[in-house]
Amino acid sequence: MASKGGTNGKPKPGKKKEVKKETGLGLTYKKDENFGEWYSEVVVSSEMIEYYDISGCYILRPWSIAIWENLHAFFDPEIKRMNVKNAYFPLFVSDSVLQKEKDHIEGFAPEVAWVTKSGKTELEVPIAVRPTSETVMYPYYSKWIRGHRDLPLRLNQWCNVVRWEFSNPTPFIRSREFLWQEGHTAFATKDEADQEVLEILELYRRIYEEYLAIPVIKGKKSELEKFAGGLYTTSVEAFIPNTGRGIQGATSHCLGQNFAKMFQITFENESREKLMVWQNSWAYSTRTIGVMVMVHGDDKGLVLPPKVAAVQAIVIPVPYKDADTQGIFNACSSTVSLLSAAGLRVEADLRDNYSPGWKYSHWEMKGVPLRIEIGPKDLANKQVRVVRRDDGSKQDIAMDNLVEQVKKILENIHESLFNKAKEKRDDCIQKVHTWDEFAVALNDKKMILAPWCDEEEVEKDVKARTKGEMGAAKSLCTPFDQPELPEGTLCFASGKPAKKWTYWGRSY
Numbered sequence: 068m069a070s071k072g073g074t075n076g077k078p079k080p081g082k083k084k085e086v087k088k089e090t091g092l093g094l095t096y097k098k099d100e101n102f103g104e105w106y107s108e109v110v111v112s113s114e115m116i117e118y119y120d121i122s123g124c125y126i127l128r129p130w131s132i133a134i135w136e137n138l139h140a141f142f143d144p145e146i147k148r149m150n151v152k153n154a155y156f157p158l159f160v161s162d163s164v165l166q167k168e169k170d171h172i173e174g175f176a177p178e179v180a181w182v183t184k185s186g187k188t189e190l191e192v193p194i195a196v197r198p199t200s201e202t203v204m205y206p207y208y209s210k211w212i213r214g215h216r217d218l219p220l221r222l223n224q225w226c227n228v229v230r231w232e233f234s235n236p237t238p239f240i241r242s243r244e245f246l247w248q249e250g251h252t253a254f255a256t257k258d259e260a261d262q263e264v265l266e267i268l269e270l271y272r273r274i275y276e277e278y279l280a281i282p283v284i285k286g287k288k289s290e291l292e293k294f295a296g297g298l299y300t301t302s303v304e305a306f307i308p309n310t311g312r313g314i315q316g317a318t319s320h321c322l323g324q325n326f327a328k329m330f331q332i333t334f335e336n337e338s339r340e341k342l343m344v345w346q347n348s349w350a351y352s353t354r355t356i357g358v359m360v361m362v363h364g365d366d367k368g369l370v371l372p373p374k375v376a377a378v379q380a381i382v383i384p385v386p387y388k389d390a391d392t393q394g395i396f397n398a399c400s401s402t403v404s405l406l407s408a409a410g411l412r413v414e415a416d417l418r419d420n421y422s423p424g425w426k427y428s429h430w431e432m433k434g435v436p437l438r439i440e441i442g443p444k445d446l447a448n449k450q451v452r453v454v455r456r457d458d459g460s461k462q463d464i465a466m467d468n469l470v471e472q473v474k475k476i477l478e479n480i481h482e483s484l485f486n487k488a489k490e491k492r493d494d495c496i497q498k499v500h501t502w503d504e505f506a507v508a509l510n511d512k513k514m515i516l517a518p519w520c521d522e523e524e525v526e527k528d529v530k531a532r533t534k535g536e537m538g539a540a541k542s543l544c545t546p547f548d549q550p551e552l553p554e555g556t557l558c559f560a561s562g563k564p565a566k567k568w569t570y571w572g573r574s575y
């Protein structure tokens with residue numbers, strides 16, 4: 068199977084590792100030399116992930132769950148503002164209900180996990196663990212929706228799902244159990260559904276760009292890559308320069324009336340006609356965190372965008388011999404109070420069994436955006452020394468306008484992370500017109516923008532022609548933001564008239 072990060076999701080037992088462990092400092096792998104191993108090491112050393120004894124399952128420790136919660140704190144109120152209500156449906160699905168969806172489940176069937184026993188007793192009928200909740204929810208949509216006054220029905224749930232994947236498990240990116248929100252909505256008209264698809268997609272763009280500082284491309288999936296059960300699929304697509312792979316960041320589907328037919332979700336309109344509802348579904352998952360690690364992390368470890376970091380600034384006392392240690396510790400505590408009162412997430416590391424140097428490396432590994440050092444000189448001058456995680460730059464800031472300055476620097480870090488990531492991503496985008504150019508660009512790990520005839524057979528052909536140990540190329544999305552397509556432009560793969568510009572590449 069294709070190796071997508073050069074790892075099976077478990078860190079290699081390296082010799083270097085043992086040495087490193089004694090001090091707890093530094094990474095043994097470099098991002099640009101051994102990306103897969105680097106990633107595995109970062110997620111563990113930063114204390115985001117602990118490996119578990121079931122392959123493809125990971126423990127999400129407080130450091131990563133805090134990021135998940137910060138994304139939740141943005142997204143949940145936004146969808147509530149749109150009148151979406153939260154609900155919780157059961158983890159289990161009966162076989163008979165799961166089969167209702169059998170047409171498009173066929174391809175997924177090997178991934179469904181089943182409970183077959185309680186204790187030593189075989190269950191009379193095995194029950195499935197939800198891989199997604201259409202079959203769990205839609206029978207009740209059918210029951211709850213009677214007339215037009217019951218519409219729209221807009222529910223969301225925050226939950227876990229299980230997909231027993233066999234290829235290349237990677238923390239956050241591809242795990243057998245993951246956390247997500249899944250929104251499932253039903254409308255009287257297609258117009259309302261269409262509008263919601265884009266409204267949700269915009270929230271997903273904001274998650275990536277405004278919270279995770281990651282540039283994404285909004286667009287529509289091809290017929291081959293869309294959710295087969297739906298009408299059309301939109302997505303935000305990110306790119307990982309190190310592996311040259313696109314990655315779907317989140318999806319917002321218009322399901323059309325396919326599920327309404329399968330589950331008989333109908334309503335009576337004002338004229339007493341029985342009509343089928345129009346449905347959407349949309350989700351983002353803990354994969355967001357993995358994309359963030361891959362995009363921003365460096366050779367010192369994690370680099371957290373300030374908006375999602377559990378700790379935005381870490382205050383570290385630097386007491387030299389014979390210095391006023393108590394005075395320095397007090398200054399640290401009052402700095403935490405001052406910044407916390409201003410709504411910032413700030414902690415002090417006052418442990419006396421670690422040196423300042425050890426603490427610097429530790430919090431760099433964990434990716435804290437700002438380090439605030441307080442030593443004797445700072446104490447005397449009523450100032451602190453502030454060090455940025457993203458670029459290592461240092462500045463002394465007077466206590467007097469610390470709140471204002473720290474807020475400004477954190478905003479600046481976000482902007483700087485986004486710009487750096489966008490520059491790197493844009494460097495990887497290549498426009499091509501011919502198959503030869505496409506093949507070269509693919510080999511160069513590019514995200515390829517090519518004119519396409521939009522024919523399914525041609526995409527299948529592209530997949531077949533690029534098959535190899537790195538995995539085949541496929542369409543990533545057709546961007547909503549389309550460059551000009553001059554009359555007479557031909558498809559890069561078929562030579563037929565091109566209908567649109569589409570992004571192509573290898574992907575996760």
Ligand code: 86X
Nearest residue numbers: 172175178179198199249294348349350
């Ligand atoms: C597709 C579609 C859709 C709600 C979303 O993308 C947003 C949130 N669901 C999910 N999909 C499956 O339908 C599926 C089904 C089975 Cl049985 C499975 F084992 C895996 C699946 N993976 C994805």
